[in-house]
Structures are given as C-alpha cells and as structure tokens.
Amino acid sequence: MLSGFNKDASTFAADVDRAFWITNGISFAMFLLVVGLMGYFVFRYHHSRVKPEDIRNIKDHVGLEIAWTVIPTILLFVIFYYGYTAFREIRTLPKDAFVVEVLGKRWSWTFIYPNGKQTTELYVPVGENIRLRLHAPINDVIHSFYVPAFRVKEDVVPGRENHLWFNATVLGRYDVECSQYCGTGHSRMLSKVEVMDKAAFDAWYASDKLSPHDKGAPKSEGEVLFQTLGCVACHSLDGSIIVGPSFRGIFGKKVKVLTNGKPREVLVDETYIRDSVRTPAKDVVDGFPDGVMPNLSDQINKEQMEAIIEFIKKQSETNNKAVLQPVPKPTPVSISVQKSKMQMAVAVDGATLFKTKGCIACHSLDGSKRVCPTLKGIYQSKQKVITDGKLREVVADEAYLHNSIENPNDDIVEGFKANVMPPFGKMLSPQEIEALVKYLKSVQ
Amino acid sequence: MPSFYHETKTVFGTHKNPILQWIFTVDHKRIALLYMGVMFTLFFLAVSAAVTMRAELFFPGPQFLKPHTYNELFTFHGVTMIFLFIVPGIPAALGNFILPLMLGARDLSFPRLNLLSWWLYVIGVATAYSALMSGHGFADTGWTFYAPYSLRTDSHVLPTLIAAFILGISSILTGINFVVTIHRLRAPGMGFFKMPLFVWGLYSTAWIQVLATPVIGITLLLVILERTLNIGIFDPTKGGDPILYEHLFWIYSHPAVYLMILPGFGIVSEVLTTFTRRTIFGYHAIAISSASIAGIGYLVWGHHMLTSGISDMARIIFSLLTFLVAVPTGVKIFDWMATLYKGSIILATPMLWILGSIVNFTIGGLTGLTLAAIGADIHLHDTYFVVAHFHYTILGGVMFMFIGGLHYWYPKITGKIYDEVRGRIAFGLMFMGFNMLWFPMFIAGFLGNPRRYFDYLPTFTIYHQMAGVGAVLVASGLLTILYNFARGLKEGKEAGPNPWNATTLEWHISSPPPLENFSKIPYVDFDPYEYEHGEPVVHFDENFRRVV
Numbered sequence: 001m002l003s004g005f006n007k008d009a010s011t012f013a014a015d016v017d018r019a020f021w022i023t024n025g026i027s028f029a030m031f032l033l034v035v036g037l038m039g040y041f042v043f044r045y046h047h048s049r050v051k052p053e054d055i056r057n058i059k060d061h062v063g064l065e066i067a068w069t070v071i072p073t074i075l076l077f078v079i080f081y082y083g084y085t086a087f088r089e090i091r092t093l094p095k096d097a098f099v100v101e102v103l104g105k106r107w108s109w110t111f112i113y114p115n116g117k118q119t120t121e122l123y124v125p126v127g128e129n130i131r132l133r134l135h136a137p138i139n140d141v142i143h144s145f146y147v148p149a150f151r152v153k154e155d156v157v158p159g160r161e162n163h164l165w166f167n168a169t170v171l172g173r174y175d176v177e178c179s180q181y182c183g184t185g186h187s188r189m190l191s192k193v194e195v196m197d198k199a200a201f202d203a204w205y206a207s208d209k210l211s212p213h214d215k216g217a218p219k220s221e222g223e224v225l226f227q228t229l230g231c232v233a234c235h236s237l238d239g240s241i242i243v244g245p246s247f248r249g250i251f252g253k254k255v256k257v258l259t260n261g262k263p264r265e266v267l268v269d270e271t272y273i274r275d276s277v278r279t280p281a282k283d284v285v286d287g288f289p290d291g292v293m294p295n296l297s298d299q300i301n302k303e304q305m306e307a308i309i310e311f312i313k314k315q316s317e318t319n320n321k322a323v324l325q326p327v328p329k330p331t332p333v334s335i336s337v338q339k340s341k342m343q344m345a346v347a348v349d350g351a352t353l354f355k356t357k358g359c360i361a362c363h364s365l366d367g368s369k370r371v372c373p374t375l376k377g378i379y380q381s382k383q384k385v386i387t388d389g390k391l392r393e394v395v396a397d398e399a400y401l402h403n404s405i406e407n408p409n410d411d412i413v414e415g416f417k418a419n420v421m422p423p424f425g426k427m428l429s430p431q432e433i434e435a436l437v438k439y440l441k442s443v444q
Numbered sequence: 445m446p447s448f449y450h451e452t453k454t455v456f457g458t459h460k461n462p463i464l465q466w467i468f469t470v471d472h473k474r475i476a477l478l479y480m481g482v483m484f485t486l487f488f489l490a491v492s493a494a495v496t497m498r499a500e501l502f503f504p505g506p507q508f509l510k511p512h513t514y515n516e517l518f519t520f521h522g523v524t525m526i527f528l529f530i531v532p533g534i535p536a537a538l539g540n541f542i543l544p545l546m547l548g549a550r551d552l553s554f555p556r557l558n559l560l561s562w563w564l565y566v567i568g569v570a571t572a573y574s575a576l577m578s579g580h581g582f583a584d585t586g587w588t589f590y591a592p593y594s595l596r597t598d599s600h601v602l603p604t605l606i607a608a609f610i611l612g613i614s615s616i617l618t619g620i621n622f623v624v625t626i627h628r629l630r631a632p633g634m635g636f637f638k639m640p641l642f643v644w645g646l647y648s649t650a651w652i653q654v655l656a657t658p659v660i661g662i663t664l665l666l667v668i669l670e671r672t673l674n675i676g677i678f679d680p681t682k683g684g685d686p687i688l689y690e691h692l693f694w695i696y697s698h699p700a701v702y703l704m705i706l707p708g709f710g711i712v713s714e715v716l717t718t719f720t721r722r723t724i725f726g727y728h729a730i731a732i733s734s735a736s737i738a739g740i741g742y743l744v745w746g747h748h749m750l751t752s753g754i755s756d757m758a759r760i761i762f763s764l765l766t767f768l769v770a771v772p773t774g775v776k777i778f779d780w781m782a783t784l785y786k787g788s789i790i791l792a793t794p795m796l797w798i799l800g801s802i803v804n805f806t807i808g809g810l811t812g813l814t815l816a817a818i819g820a821d822i823h824l825h826d827t828y829f830v831v832a833h834f835h836y837t838i839l840g841g842v843m844f845m846f847i848g849g850l851h852y853w854y855p856k857i858t859g860k861i862y863d864e865v866r867g868r869i870a871f872g873l874m875f876m877g878f879n880m881l882w883f884p885m886f887i888a889g890f891l892g893n894p895r896r897y898f899d900y901l902p903t904f905t906i907y908h909q910m911a912g913v914g915a916v917l918v919a920s921g922l923l924t925i926l927y928n929f930a931r932g933l934k935e936g937k938e939a940g941p942n943p944w945n946a947t948t949l950e951w952h953i954s955s956p957p958p959l960e961n962f963s964k965i966p967y968v969d970f971d972p973y974e975y976e977h978g979e980p981v982v983h984f985d986e987n988f989r990r991v992v
Contacts, residue, residue: 001903002892012819020820020890027810034777034806038799041784042791047721052977056786057723065729068778069771076767079817083763086819091756138680141593144751144826148892151823155752157687158592159680162753175901179826179894181586183593184511187897243511289512290580290598 002148004172009195010150011167012089017151019086023079030072090152093165097131098124101352104136104143104156106294107185107243108230109176114349118228119211122193125201126171134162139294144180147193155180161429168195184243184292185233222311225304229296237315243292245285251316257283258290273309301364350439353432365443372421373413379441385411401437447859447956448473455556470555471959475562476541477857482566483529483537488926490524491919493517498881498915504902511898515584518896519604520576522587527608528569530842531700534707535653536565536618538849539646541857543622545950546640548631548968550960553624557617564614572607575600586896588697589664591678591689595671602671605664612661619653622646631949634968637728640948641972644731645710648738652703656742660696663689690752694745702741704838705805706734708845709776712798715852716780718946719795720787721978723971726779733772740769750818751825763818770816773809777802788978792944793867797848800875804840808833811886828907829889832882840878847874847925854929855943859955860936862928870924877917884910947973947980952988964988 008014100122101112111122124130134145136158145164146153154164168174178189196204196212204212210224226232234243245255253268263286266272275282277300280293300308353359364374373383381396387410394400394411403410406425412418424433454468466474497517500509509517540558544551552558575582583604585594594601626647630639639647666677667689676682678689709730717724724730746754746762780802789795811833815821824830855861888907893900900908942951949968953961966988974981983991 002901005891016819016823019817020814020823023814023817023820027813030774031806031810034781035803037781038784038802041781041787042789042799045720045784045787045789047788047790050786050788052721052788052979054786055722055788055975055978057975058725058782058786059723060726060728061782064778064782065726065775069775072774073771076770076813079813080764080767083817083819083821084760086817087756087760087763087822088819090819090822091759139596141596142590142686146826146892146894148823153751153822153825157753159684159686160753175892177892177894181515181590181593181896183584183597184515186515187511187894187899190901 002175004149004170004174007149007170007172009168009170009172009174010147010152011169012086013149013151015086015089019082022082026075026079030075090164093131093163094129094167097129097165099131099133100124102132102134102145102156104134104145104178104189105140105230106182106233106292107178107189108233109145109178109189109191110228110230112352113205114352115205116352117205118224120227120232121191121211122176123201123204123212124168124193124195125198126168126195127198129165129167131163131165134164137294137299141182142180143178143182143189146177146179147174148177149174150193153179168193171195171197184289188233188242220307220311221304222307222309222314225300225308226311229299229308231308234293244288247312247315249316251313253316256286258286259283270309273312274305277305277308350435350437350442353428353436354439359436372416375440375443378443384414386414387411398437398441401440402433405433405436445954445958447954448959449956451959453959455559468559470551470559472540472544472551472555472558473857473957475558476537476539478562479532479536479540479565482569483532486524486528486569488922490521490529491922493521493524495915495919497521498908498912500898501900501908502912504900504905504908506899509898512581512584514898515586515896516582519583519586523572523583523604523608526587526700527611528572530704530838531615532565532611532618533704533842534711534846534849535622535646535649536561538711538846538853539622539642539649539707540618542853542950543625543643543646544629545856545953545957545961546643546948547625547629548634548949548962548966549625549629550962550965552621553628554621557621561614561617561621564610564617568607568611568614571603571610575603578603588693589667590693591667591670591684591686592680594667595679602668605668609661609664609668612657612664615653616657616661619650619657622650623654626650631965631968637731638968638971639731640710641713641724641727641730641734642707642710642948644734645707645713648734649703649706652699652706652738652741656696656699656703659692660700663692663696666692687749687752687754690749691745694748695742698745698748699738699741701838702737704842706738708801708842708849709734711845711849711852712780712801714946714948715794715798715848716783717973717975718852718944719790719792719798720784721790721945722783722787722975723973724779725782725785726775727971727973729775730779733775736772737769740765740772744769747816747821750821759818763816763821766816767813770809770813777806777809793862793864793871794848794852794944796868796871797844797851800871801841801844801848804836804844804878808836808838808841811836824889826895827889828885828893828895831895832885832889835882835885840882844874844878850929852944853950854932855939856950856955856957858933858936859939860932861939861943862932862936866924866928866931870921870928872921873917873924874921877914877919877921879914881911881914881918884908884914942980945978945980947975947982952984962988966990 099114103110103112109120111119134154134156136143136156138158140158143156144153145156150166150168152164152166154162156162172195174193176191176193178186182189200212236242236246237248239246239248250268254265255268256263257266259282266283278297280295281290284290363372365376367374367376378396382393383396384391384393391414408421409418448471452465452469452471452474454465455470456468459465459468466478469475497514500507500514578600580598580600583601584597585601589605626643669675670677670679674682676684678684678686680686713724713730744762744766746758747766750759815824815830815833851867884907888904893904939955941954949966964987966984970982985991
C-alpha cells in the first residue's frame with residue numbers, strides 16, 4: 001500500500017471512501033442477488049430435476065418489470081447522492097488558500113511558490129487549505145496530477161488552467177503520480193507531497209534552501225535548473241541511461257549524432273550544448289529517440305543557459321564522482337524553528353506569471369534586446385508602434401499594456417516582428433493580466 | 445443439397461480459382477467467414493501483445509522491454525482489439541452469417557456493399573499495420589489518440605489514424621446494410637416484435653454505427669489535417685483546444701462500447717432460451733431496453749472526462765446521466781434471470797459461456813456505478829480500476845458472449861459438432877483465468893496504481909503477479925477453444941439442421957446452409973421462442989410451409 005493511503009490524509013479522503021464503499025456495498029448486494037438467483041435456478045431447474053410438462057413458458061409480468069426498473073433507479077439515486085456529496089467537497093475551492101503553481105511537463109513536476117521558490121517536490125503545511133493551479137507548457141501534452149492518499153486528481157492541460165485543492169491532515173510524505181498517459185516517461189513522472197508542521201514549513205519557506213532537507217551550501221543555479229526544468233527526468237548524472245544520454249563525462253567527449261538522418265561525429269562543447277537545448281531535434285545522439293526532448297529555449301534566458309553549461313561541464317571535471325548530492329532520506333521535520341511572519345499570498349503574483357507563462361523568454365527586464373522589446377521601464381514610456389500599417393506614437397499606459405497582452409498584434413513596436421507573440425487574452429484570466437500589468441509597472 | 449461451401453456467386457460472375465471465389469464472393473455467409481478469419485488472426489496477435497505486457501509487469505522495474513516499446517505494445521493491443529476486432533466484432537462475423545437466416549432472407553439487402561465493407565476492412569487493417577514496418581514504429585499514443593500527444597509524438601500515428609478512418613467507413617456501410625435489411629427483408633408476417641432478440645441487438649448496433657461513426661471519422665481526419673497541414677484545432681500553440689478532442693473522441697467512443705455489447709446481449713437471449721427450453725421472459729422489455737441503451741448511450745460521453753477540467757456542473761450532469769444507462773441494462777439482466785425460472789436448464793458449453801458472461805458483466809456493470817459516482821471517480825479515474833472495469837464488460841462480457849455464440853452457431857456454420865468436454869475445459873480455464881487476471885486490478889486501481897504504466901511502485905507487485913498467472917490461464921483457455929474448433933472440423937459428428945432443439949429460423953434449414961438459404965421464404969406468424977413442454981412448437985415441411 002502506498003504510504004499514508006489509509007490515514008485519511010486529507011479532509012475529504014473519508015468522504016470519497018464513504019462514497020466508494022456505499023456504492024460497492026449496494027453493488028455487492030445486487031451482485032449477490034443476481035448470482036444467487038442464477039445459482040439457485042440453475043440447480044433447481046436443471047433438466048435432470050424438471051419434467052417436460054413442468055416447464056412454464058411465462059412470457060411477462062408487468063409488476064416485476066416495474067419493480068426492477070423502479071427499485072434500481074432509486075438505489076442509483078442514492079449512489080449518485082453520495083458520489084455528489086464527496087465531489088462537492090473536492091470541488092468547492094476555498095477562497096482563503098495558499099496557492100502553489102504546478103507545472104507538469106514531460107516528465108517532471110515543478111512547484112512554484114508565491115515567493116518564487118521552485119521545487120520538484122511539493123511542501124505544504126499541515127491543516128492549511130492548499131490550492132494548486134495546474135499548468136503544462138503550451139507545447140507539452142496532457143498530464144494528470146494525482147495524489148492517491150488525498151483521493152484527489154485533476155488533469156494538467158496545455159493551454160488552460162485547472163485547479164484542485166486539498167487540506168492535508170496528517171504529517172508525512174505521500175506519492176504524487178501522473179495518471180494521464182504522456183509518453184515514454186509516464187510511469188516515472190512521480191513526485192512527493194510532504195506535509196510539514198506549519199512552523200517548519202514557514203522556516204523553510206523563508207530560507208533560501210531548495211528543499212527543507214538540503215544541508216550545507218545552497219546549490220548552484222545550474223543544478224537548480226537541472227532539477228526544476230526537468231532535465232533530471234531523462235538525463236542521469238551517474239552514467240546510467242534513463243531516456244536521453246547521461247551527463248556524466250559527456251563534456252569534451254566525441255559523440256555520434258544523426259543530423260537530418262545522416263550520421264556524423266561531433267565534439268560536445270558549449271556550442272553543441274547550446275544547440276541541443278535550443279533545437280534538440282537538430283543533432284540527435286545515435287541510438288536515442290528523436291522528438292522526445294522539448295525545445296526549452298522559451299523557458300530559459302542567456303544567463304541560465306550559461307549556468308546549465310557550467311553544470312554539465314562539471315559532470316565531466318569530477319570524473320567518477322557525481323556532483324549532485326544524493327536525495328536525502330526524509331528526516332523528521334523540526335518544529336523548533338521560529339515562526340516567520342510570512343504572508344500567505346492569495347492573489348496572483350505577476351512576477352511568477354512572468355516566468356511561468358514564458359514572457360521571460362522573449363522580453364528582458366534589464367534593457368537588453370531579445371526577440372521582443374525589453375520591458376525595463378516600459379510603464380509610461382513613449383513607444384513608436386505600427387497600427388494597421390501606420391506608424392504612430394503611443395504612451396505605454398495601463399490600457400496599452402493590457403491590450404498588448406491580450407491582442408499583441410494590434411500595435412507592433414517599430415523594428416519588431418508581428419505575429420511573434422501569442423495572444424494571451426484567451427490563455428490568461430483577467431486577474432492574471434491585471435497582475436502582470438501591475439508587475440510591469442513596478443519594473444523600472 | 446450442396447452447401448454454400450460448394451457453390452457461390454461472386455461480384456464478377458464465376459471464378460475457377462477457389463481463392464478468388466472466396467475474396468470476391470457476395471454470399472453473406474462466406475463474407476462472414478472472411479471477416480472471422482482476419483479478425484481472429486488479429487485477435488491472437490493482440491492477445492500475444494497483452495501477454496507480453498503482463499510478462500514485463502510480472503516484476504517491478506524494467507525487465508525486457510523499453511518503455512517506448514511497452515507504449516507501442518499497449519497501443520497495438522488497444523487499436524487491434526477495439527478498431528479491428530471488437531467494433532466490427534459480433535455484427536460483421538456472426539451477424540453477417542446469422543442475420544439473413546434469422547429474418548428468413550436470402551442475403552443482406554446489398555450483398556456487394558457487404559463485400560466492399562470487408563475489402564475496406566482489410567485495407568484498413570493493412571494500413572494500420574503498415575506502421576509496423578515503416579517509419580519510427582507503431583503509434584505510441586494509446587488507442588485514444590489524445591491530442592496534443594498524438595500531434596507531438598514522432599511515432600507513426602498517421603497510418604493508424606487513416607486506418608481508423610477507413611475502418612469507420614466500413615463500419616458505417618455494414619450498419620446501413622443491416623438497417624435496410626432488417627426493415628426490408630423480414631419474412632412476410634414477421635413484425636418487429638416477432639424478430640429474434642439477436643436481430644434487435646444488431647438493429648440497435650447498426651444505428652449506432654451509422655450515427656456515431658462519422659464523428660470519430662471526422663475527428664481523426666482533423667488530427668490528420670492538424671499533423672500534416674498545421675491547422676490549429678486541438679493544439680493550443682496554434683489556438684486549438686485539447687479538451688475539444690476529448691469531447692469529439694468520446695461522443696463516438698462511448699456509444700461504441702454499447703455497439704460492442706448490444707449484439708452480445710442478443711446472443712445471451714438466443715442461447716438462454718434454447719438451453720432453458722422455454723420462451724424468453726420479458727421479450728418487449730429486452731427489445732426496448734436495447735434500443736434505449738443505444739439512445740441514452742449517446743449522452744454520457746462526458747464521464748470519460750470527469751477529471752479533465754470541464755465545468756463542475758457538466759461533471760455532475762454526466763454522472764447523473766451515466767446512472768440512467770444502468771437502468772435498462774439491469775432490466776435485461778433481471779429478465780434473463782427470470783427466464784431461468786421454471787425452465788429445463790441444460791449446461792451445454794454455449795450456456796456455460798453465457799452464464800459466465802452474465803456473472804462477469806454484472807461485476808463489470810456494477811463497478812461502472814462506482815466509477816459513475818463522481819466523488820469516487822475523481823480518485824479512481826485513469827487507474828487500473830477503470831482498466832479492470834472495461835475488461836470485465838468487454839472481455840468478460842462481450843467476448844464471453846461472442847465465444848458462446850461461436851459455440852452455439854458452430855454446428856450451423858460448419859455442419860459439425862465440437863467436442864463437449866474440451867469445450868467445458870476451455871470455459872473453466874478462461875473463467876478462472878479471467879477473474880484472476882482482472883479482479884486484482886480493481887484493488888490495485890483503488891490503491892492508486894495508474895493505468896498505462898510501464899513500471900509500478902513495488903507495493904503493487906502482488907496484484908500484477910496474480911494478473912500474470914491469470915493471463916497464462918486465459919491464453920491457454922483460448923488455445924483450447926481454437927484446438928477444439930479445429931479438431932471438430934475433422935472429427936466432429938454431423939450436426940443436422942437443429943442439434944440444440946432451437947426455435948429461430950436458422951435452425952430450420954440444413955447445416956451448413958445452402959447458397960441462398962431458403963428455397964421458399966417462410967411465412968412467420970409466430971413468436972421467435974415458442975416451446976411447448978420443452979419442444980419447439982413450429983415445424984416446416986420442405987417447402988417452408990408450417991406443419992400443424
């Protein structure tokens with residue numbers, strides 16, 4: 001049994017189980033009735049016990065027909081009722097909840113907290129309403145976030161936002177599984193929810209540690225990215241093959257790749273790594289499947305790319321020793337840490353959205369030019385834009401920012417291309433757009 | 445009288461070559477056998493895929509397959525079993541053979557269209573399997589082809605999609621053929637409520653084939669267009685919606701499960717009356733419940749999407765509607781139980797299969813209620829519980845009924861009788877093996893083992909190992925049936941026209957039947973299952989005039 005499965009680990013686990021067992025109880029009674037009757041009749045009316053003249057050709061009985069239409073219908077409504085009450089519990093999302101963004105992608109989970117913390121396991125305080133906003137990158141596939149111990153599940157669909165909530169009642173670590181088929185790594189798309197004491201959670205939340213179990217120095221940016229971007233799902237650090245080539249000792253090595261179907265040999269250097277992250281399908285290492293690795297270029301910036309390269313380099317320097325610390329075993333969460341005064345953010349956080357919605361891939365915040373205009377000091381700045389083919393000057397006020405997010409192709413800043421930015425009006429809620437605008441106003 | 449094995453008509457006139465005589469035949473009985481030949485070859489291929497997967501899953505951790513190969517295997521298993529085997533299934537194989545015989549007709553209304561259906565079916569099979577030999581291997585999408593996965597994977601999805609589209613057309617043509625035949629070619633005097641219940645099952649099925657199949661055809665065509673021409677329909681990066689795909693897919697694929705089961709229900713009614721030696725209980729209720737299952741079945745597709753993120757109100761409504769399908773299904777089961785009452789029950793092999801199918805199907809149906817209970821479903825959705833539920837209804841239900849039907853009509857089709865002892869042994873192996881294979885999966889699913897997992901958490905090992913043993917029993921049961929049927933052809937006793945003392949029209953002509961079945965069309969002014977003291981009431985002379 002999965003750990004904590006029978007502990008009523010969430011507030012509605014008991015309701016779901018009740019619906020399950022009531023349904024099964026009624027079903028079992030019906031099953032006994034049908035199979036019992038069948039067994040009895042087969043015995044009683046076996047041809048060895050029946051004389052031909054005793055056979056009765058009964059054709060119909062209206063009373064019986066009505067009875068076995070009406071009585072099962074009533075029972076079905078009873079089952080429906082219990083199913084419905086459990087469902088109401090599960091789907092009534094509380095307003096005062098701690099909101100965590102969940103990013104499901106092939107084949108890893110990333111959890112993003114209101115203060116920007118990113119983790120690969122979900123850490124939550126016990127007894128608090130936790131609301132998960134479920135996302136998949138728009139170029140990914142459908143996943144499903146499933147915590148059996150909590151009896152809760154919801155699909156993670158690219159291009160839309162789904163929600164689920166729970167209130168965990170028992171401290172412990174519980175399995176997270178992907179339950180919607182998503183390809184080669186589907187059965188490995190696992191994670192954990194760790195339900196922590198409130199104080200321990202607050203202490204970790206205020207710290208700069210990646211996970212509450214981290215000891216010693218914080219990890220390098222590259223290592224953090226290696227985990228949070230999901231590289232870890234396919235690339236091992238110990239030489240074993242998961243889905244893609246292992247990173248151990250790969251830097252500086254010559255590998256055979258297929259370029260447009262033709263084999264050639266290349267040296268794994270910085271350029272090759274950069275290309276492999278940006279256009280994974282260009283040179284696929286021989287013997288590995290094509291089209292598995294997602295194009296990550298819209299999820300990282302230049303500096304992050306450098307950090308990743310550094311990290312991969314390191315896997316070759318230290319030769320036989322894996323640089324990554326082994327995942328520490330769960331240790332009991334200490335309660336002695338002081339309670340922080342952290343505010344549980346309820347509102348949508350513009351800074352997080354800016355990262356998770358992919359804005360950051362094209363818009364810099366430091367004035368540097370990428371595919372799209374920088375957003376440093378954008379608010380109230382003057383912009384030359386092309387509207388319906390005519391050049392005009394506008395002030396980037398709130399209305400302009402709103403419209404640029406919802407309908408980016410209405411006004412194209414001079415010198416940039418149209419149709420690069422997708423219209424986010426359909427992908428974001430009004431609150432999210434509001435939050436983004438608010439965030440952009442603050443970027444000076 | 446020479447049987448249809450000795451003479452035939454083909455679409456081009458006459459051929460000397462026996463192969464051409466078969467593949468261009470317009471005789472519904474030969475076409476039925478053509479279907480059976482291809483279908484059961486594919487069936488055993490898909491069973492091998494399933495046994496391979498069970499072997500891989502016998503221990504946790506990777507054994508001898510790669511995850512990608514495993515995914516291709518379950519897609520192969522699903523596509524073959526659903527699109528190539530069980531959907532054409534009972535109608536194309538047994539229906540084709542038996543329907544005109546039961547109606548007192550010389551063939552279907554459109555014999556050449558019938559042959560075209562078979563050819564389209566074969567082309568569909570060839571197209572689907574062409575993916576095995578070319579490109580990046582067989583599709584790895586699962587038989588559901590969910591977008592956007594089916595748009596992103598580099599495996600060979602296109603041939604499989606095109607194949608499913610072609611098979612859809614074949615299915616629609618068969619449906620139209622059956623509907624027209626049932627309306628136009630019933631023997632004089634045979635009103636709708638004098639038709640055998642197998643015909644009612646085929647009739648309801650045919651309407652689903654005609655009305656629902658176009659939806660899946662168009663949907664798969666849209667996926668093809670999206671993959672080849674980059675038109676944004678289901679892909680969110682192009683402005684499409686993955687949930688739209690799920691809706692369109694299940695609008696067909698849910699009614700499709702009733703399309704599989706309804707002819708099976710028909711077989712149950714036939715076999716049950718014959719081996720209880722009495723008339724059916726509640727003929728009208730059974731006939732009408734077939735039709736209403738076909739109707740309500742259209743309105744419940746959303747229960748496949750209860751965790752997809754559709755609105756909560758939609759989920760509640762779909763849950764409620766799903767319970768409604770259970771009502772007519774329950775009525776049927778109770779009617780069958782009442783048919784056993786005060787009959788004279790003979791536990792011949794077909795009867796064993798049918799009784800076994802009722803037990804399995806009752807479990808399958810009742811666990812469907814658990815899944816329809818929406819709060820419980822949130823937990824059980826996409827777990828082994830669903831897989832077990834589905835196989836209890838389709839393998840334990842439909843397939844058991846199908847096998848029962850094959851045993852029942854084996855003497856009519858071949859003119860011989862199979863060995864009864866081997867028949868019972870095969871049933872015993874399958875019934876035990878089946879329950880051992882699938883029941884543990886209910887438990888594994890409830891405890892949180894998701895479906896379509898190449899590997900599982902070690903806590904689930906015991907359930908997978910029980911299933912593995914069950915799979916071996918099931919496979920050996922199937923091989924026993926195959927062996928029994930093959931031996932029966934050689935050494936079976938002559939069956940004669942009516943070895944079971946059954947009442948419907950097909951038992952009034954010789955076994956195997958002559959080319960055009962009935963030399964004279966009988967006048968049918970009697971109910972389909974009339975017995976008196978355990979003996980059929982109606983007899984015909986050689987000119988199909990009723991002997992009083």
